[in-house]
Amino acid sequence: MSKRLLLVEDDFFIRDLYKRQLEGAGITVDVAGTGQEGLDAIKKGTYDLVLLDIMLPGIDGMAVLREVKSNEATKNTRIVLLTNMGQDDVIKDSFKVGAEGYLIKSTFTPKEVVREVQTFLDKSPGSSTQSSDPNKPTTDQTSETS
16 A cells, blocks of 8 residues: 655745655655645554655744654654755754754755654654765754754
């Protein structure tokens, strides 16, 4: 059975590129272009994983993450941030709130993002996984961000 993913990204071209790459890997992809659309989709649907940008119009990705993780009905939703924000304090805060992973867009090709997504989808919910490429600055709950 195909895994189901929600991609929350405001840039149409980036969203379309990732959607095509992920679907090419056999993943069912729903998309949202704003934080509010993403939040609404998470509340309505069941996703194996959510890829969430931080810089979004209206409600930003960190606010979406906080809302999802504080809501009893959605708190177990697996969320990986996919963003260009690489500041240590933002990364650390995202993990404190409950993000499962943090991918910096500019350090990955779309195919590498698909490989990382597949790694997250293949692991048990709540566990941590290092990047499949140790030379990439992927951040997850087991990484040091000093």
